[in-house]
Amino acid sequence: MSISSIAKKRIDNQYDVVIVGGSFSGLSLGLFLGNAMRKVLIIDANCPRNEYSQVMFNLIGRNQTEPTQLLHDARKELAEFEHVTLQRGVATHVSGNEKAGFSLRYELLDLEKNSRQWFEVKAKQLVFASGVKDILPKIEGIETFWPEHIFHCPYCIAYGIKGLPVAIYSPNNEAYMMAKIISKWTGDVLLLTEDKVKFSEEELVELARLNVNVNTSEVEKITGDLGDYIELHLATGECISRRGLFIHLPFHLNNKPLFVKLGLDITEEGLVGVDDHYQTSKAGIYAIGDMVTLIQKVSHAIHSGNAAGFAIDHVLSMLVDDVA
Numbered sequence: 001m002s003i004s005s006i007a008k009k010r011i012d013n014q015y016d017v018v019i020v021g022g023s024f025s026g027l028s029l030g031l032f033l034g035n036a037m038r039k040v041l042i043i044d045a046n047c048p049r050n051e052y053s054q055v056m057f058n059l060i061g062r063n064q065t066e067p068t069q070l071l072h073d074a075r076k077e078l079a080e081f082e083h084v085t086l087q088r089g090v091a092t093h094v095s096g097n098e099k100a101g102f103s104l105r106y107e108l109l110d111l112e113k114n115s116r117q118w119f120e121v122k123a124k125q126l127v128f129a130s131g132v133k134d135i136l137p138k139i140e141g142i143e144t145f146w147p148e149h150i151f152h153c154p155y156c157i158a159y160g161i162k163g164l165p166v167a168i169y170s171p172n173n174e175a176y177m178m179a180k181i182i183s184k185w186t187g188d189v190l191l192l193t194e195d196k197v198k199f200s201e202e203e204l205v206e207l208a209r210l211n212v213n214v215n216t217s218e219v220e221k222i223t224g225d226l227g228d229y230i231e232l233h234l235a236t237g238e239c240i241s242r243r244g245l246f247i248h249l250p251f252h253l254n255n256k257p258l259f260v261k262l263g264l265d266i267t268e269e270g271l272v273g274v275d276d277h278y279q280t281s282k283a284g285i286y287a288i289g290d291m292v293t294l295i296q297k298v299s300h301a302i303h304s305g306n307a308a309g310f311a312i313d314h315v316l317s318m319l320v321d322d323v324a
Ligand SMILES: Cc1cc2nc3c(=O)[nH]c(=O)nc-3n(C[C@H](O)[C@H](O)[C@H](O)COP(=O)(O)OP(=O)(O)OC[C@H]3O[C@@H](n4cnc5c(N)ncnc54)[C@H](O)[C@@H]3O)c2cc1C
Pocket: 020, 021, 022, 023, 024, 025, 026, 043, 044, 045, 046, 047, 048, 049, 050, 053, 055, 056, 057, 058, 059, 089, 090, 091, 092, 129, 130, 131, 132, 134, 147, 152, 155, 156, 157, 254, 255, 288, 289, 290, 291, 296, 297, 298, 299, 301
């Protein structure tokens, strides 16, 4: 089911809850609130973080499912609710507060008509489920092979490529830990440190025992055959072929300027700060999914949507004008 076909439902102006982001966390919240009889609008730009992954791991009942298939199934479930609307669009402006209500402006992207329209809607409670963006290091060629051969998380791929030759790019103090974790899946690990890591004697013995080959050269370029292998071109002139390269990637929040303007607390880790109910530092504004945790997994995103839904429905139920 496409987002635009669901968008045929009437666009209204006043909602109980508006959710910005309709991927795993936003759809989970939409489902919870749909079941709770809440009038909900989900605005989604449709770029989930793992959209280019062929399969995803560690969701019970759906291990190694295509992420796009799961999202498709979730949208189909939501289409059953008359009072939940999902639209493809981009939220750009937010104002207001819990007492007066929130206003949200967004650009509706109608792919069938190839047109763009602006809308303004009002919400009693507002939720950001808008995710984060990974930042790739500046290595020539790396973008071509992300994420098919460039891996930011072993738990999201390593079982699927177990036994194959891999490399770890870790010019930092996570190198030893990454090598220990990743060598569970394969006995052929190349650890690239760009000479920025000093291992202890004990660590060197352990890396040798695990057959981890430490290389201190810089990585200059990545080439390869997409879907098959990559070639790591090192400053020494060596060219090493691998199935994939593990890298610890930094990330940034999508829509950070919007959060700063709203005065939401941002943590030292670069996440939106929330309490146990996923409420941000501003009453009536919630945040869920990857943007609030370092355990950035589909299972957490789904859980946080449910947990926030529970809290939001309780808050709405206590409003005096909430009785239908
Ligand atoms: C390569 C890769 C592989 C992964 N593999 C796994 C795996 O195997 N198992 C696992 O559990 N996790 C995996 N993950 C992590 C998983 O993708 C995330 O945990 C999950 O996508 C988080 O869901 P989310 O709803 O928080 O955010 P996202 O999925 O990132 O969705 C955010 C949504 O908000 C939308 N949005 C953003 N800004 C706006 C705006 N202003 N207006 C409207 N919409 C907006 C975006 O377009 C997007 O659709 C992987 C991640 C990557 C990068």
